[in-house]
Each structure stands twice: as C-alpha cells, then as structure tokens.
Amino acid sequence: MRNIIVGTRQSTLAVTQTNQTIQLLKDLCTQENLPYTFEVKSILTRGDRILDVTLSKVGGKGLFVKEIEDALMNGEIDLAIHSMKDMPFELPEGLRIGAVPKREDPRDCLISKDGKSLKDLPQGARIGTSSLRRAAQLHAYRPDLQIESLRGNIDTRLRKLVDEGFDAILLAAAGLHRMGWKDRITEYLEPEVCLPAVGQGALAIECRSDDSDVLGLLSRVNDAVTERTVAAERRLLGLLNGGCQVPIGAYAEIEAAGQDAELHLTAMVASPDGARVLKKVATGFDPEQVGSEVAKQLIELGADSILAEARE
Numbered sequence: 001m002r003n004i005i006v007g008t009r010q011s012t013l014a015v016t017q018t019n020q021t022i023q024l025l026k027d028l029c030t031q032e033n034l035p036y037t038f039e040v041k042s043i044l045t046r047g048d049r050i051l052d053v054t055l056s057k058v059g060g061k062g063l064f065v066k067e068i069e070d071a072l073m074n075g076e077i078d079l080a081i082h083s084m085k086d087m088p089f090e091l092p093e094g095l096r097i098g099a100v101p102k103r104e105d106p107r108d109c110l111i112s113k114d115g116k117s118l119k120d121l122p123q124g125a126r127i128g129t130s131s132l133r134r135a136a137q138l139h140a141y142r143p144d145l146q147i148e149s150l151r152g153n154i155d156t157r158l159r160k161l162v163d164e165g166f167d168a169i170l171l172a173a174a175g176l177h178r179m180g181w182k183d184r185i186t187e188y189l190e191p192e193v194c195l196p197a198v199g200q201g202a203l204a205i206e207c208r209s210d211d212s213d214v215l216g217l218l219s220r221v222n223d224a225v226t227e228r229t230v231a232a233e234r235r236l237l238g239l240l241n242g243g244c245q246v247p248i249g250a251y252a253e254i255e256a257a258g259q260d261a262e263l264h265l266t267a268m269v270a271s272p273d274g275a276r277v278l279k280k281v282a283t284g285f286d287p288e289q290v291g292s293e294v295a296k297q298l299i300e301l302g303a304d305s306i307l308a309e310a311r312e
C-alpha cells in the first residue's frame with residue numbers, strides 16, 4: 001500500500017478541484033483494486049499571499065505554482081492538481097504533467113446583477129474583470145462598457161459584484177461549475193465573442209517524472225481529446241511567449257469523430273484597449289503543428305508588437 005500525498009493551494013476552488021480529482025482516483029483504485037490511499041496537504045503560495053497586487057506586475061502565472069513544484073521536487077508531496085491556465089509553459093526539470101482529465105466548460109461567462117445579458121446591459125455599465133484578455137474582447141464587442149479592476153478568488157469576486165456595485169463581472173464557467181455555482185451564471189460567452197484563456201477549463205495533474213507508480217495511475221484518468229486540444233493551445237502560448245499575463249485567447253476543438261480527428265484552433269491577440277484584435281484559425285492533425293501555424297500567422301499580422309506593448 002502506498003499513501004499518495006496531494007498538495008493543494010488553499011483557495012476554495014483549488015481545494016474543491018483537488019478533492020474532486022482525488023475522488024476520481026479513489027474510484028479508479030476501488031474498481032481496479034489498486035494499492036493506493038490519498039492524503040491532502042495544503043500549501044500557501046506566494047500568489048495567494050499577494051492576491052491584491054496586480055499579478056502581472058509581480059511575476060504572473062508562476063506564482064501559484066512555484067511553491068507547489070518545490071514541494072513536489074523535494075518529496076513533500078507526490079502529486080498536485082492545477083488549473084491548466086495557471087500553468088507556465090515550461091515545467092521544471094524532473095516534473096511533468098502526468099494527466100489532463102476531461103475538460104470542463106472552457107467558456108467565460110457573465111454574472112450580472114439584474115440578469116441582463118451582455119447585449120442588454122445599459123450604456124456605460126460597470127463591468128469587473130482584471131483579465132486583459134477579457135477586457136480587450138469585451139471592449140471590442142461593447143466599446144461603451146466601463147471595465148474596472150476586480151481581483152481575488154472566485155468567491156471574493158462574486159462578493160465584490162454586490163459589494164462594489166458592478167453591473168456584471170466575468171469569470172470562467174469551469175470554476176463556477178466545479179464549485180456547484182452554475183445557477184449564478186447569467187450568460188455563457190461563446191468563443192466568437194470572448195476566446196477563453198489557453199487551457200481554460202482543463203486541469204493539469206503534475207508529478208515527478210520518475211514516479212512510475214503515480215504516472216501509471218494518472219495515465220488512467222487522462223483524456224486524449226483534452227490533451228491534444230490543450231497541447232495545441234499551449235504550443236501557441238509558448239511561441240507567442242505568453243507566459244506572463246497578456247491578452248491572448250485560444251480555443252482548440254476536435255470534431256465529434258473522436259481523439260484522432262482533425263483539430264481546429266482559433267486564437268487572438270489584442271491590444272489591452274481592444275482597439276486592435278488579431279484573430280487566426282488553423283486546422284490539422286498534429287497539435288504542435290496547428291499551434292505553430294496559428295502563432296506564425298498572428299506574428300505575421302503584428303502580434304509581437306501588440307504583445308510587447310501590453311507587457312510594458
């Protein structure tokens with residue numbers, strides 16, 4: 001019998017998705033009579049300690065992941081469940097993503113105070129979001145809306161919708177679904193209106209590259225379709241150097257035919273004010289190649305200069 005120690009951040013979403021994934025693994029172990037037990041260990045990350053500061057200014061995505069990865073490498077924990085969209089493009093030596101389970105809803109959604117859809121919000125309505133990607137696309141769709149900063153974990157943001165008098169806020173549907181808060185959602189935003197973040201809705205289960213027990217177990221909860229689509233999106237992100245918080249959106253889909261079918265990737269790069277929005281689509285079988293193709297086309301259109309500006 002081996003006890004697998006699972007590290008998690010302390011946010012309610014992190015704890016929830018960790019517990020849900022452990023349940024999936026436990027069910028598998030029961031069904032197949034596998035000799036593993038699981039224990040949760042909570043870890044305080046720098047990102048959680050400084051949630052109120054502009055994340056892009058203090059180091060971006062990696063902040064939520066660094067302490068967890070240190071704990072994986074020194075053997076304090078054996079496994080960690082991250083939101084894929086919080087994962088930096090490159091993993092440290094010795095660690096790998098052992099599984100990408102089936103993706104939750106990848107879309108962003110609108111939670112509005114009076115149940116009004118994005119189209120029907122009053123002129124100049126105040127919308128809360130701190131994502132440059134969401135702000136840029138919202139601005140391109142409804143230039144009259146007033147976009148204001150909104151930080152914190154999803155529970156904090158839902159509270160601020162009321163406390164800070166926003167007309168609406170934007171969040172990822174996946175987080176709300178996992179928390180059991182689907183009924184708070186007013187409207188799902190289709191990718192044509194708001195392309196999600198790379199990897200949004202997917203989880204990454206990270207472990208040590210040499211932990212064959214854990215790798216064997218994780219391979220059983222991997223979803224090949226999610227793995228391929230996320231690989232295309234992350235390839236694009238890597239080539240556009242999108243490691244920090246930049247206005248990049250991407251979404252890959254595979255036709256119903258299944259995991260070996262053709263993959264479509266749509267991606268966009270926007271100036272933070274939404275005045276310039278570049279969008280490209282590519283189709284193919286190899287995720288890496290489709291990701292590279294879209295990245296190349298966006299760079300030809302001038303994505304590099306927009307991203308350089310956004311990083312300043």
Ligand SMILES: NCc1[nH]cc(CCC(=O)O)c1CC(=O)O
Nearest residue numbers: 083085171172174175200201202
């Ligand atoms: N930016 C933080 C973050 N990281 C992951 C999710 C949940 C959605 C997901 O797992 O993709 C969220 C909240 C949000 O963007 O609303």
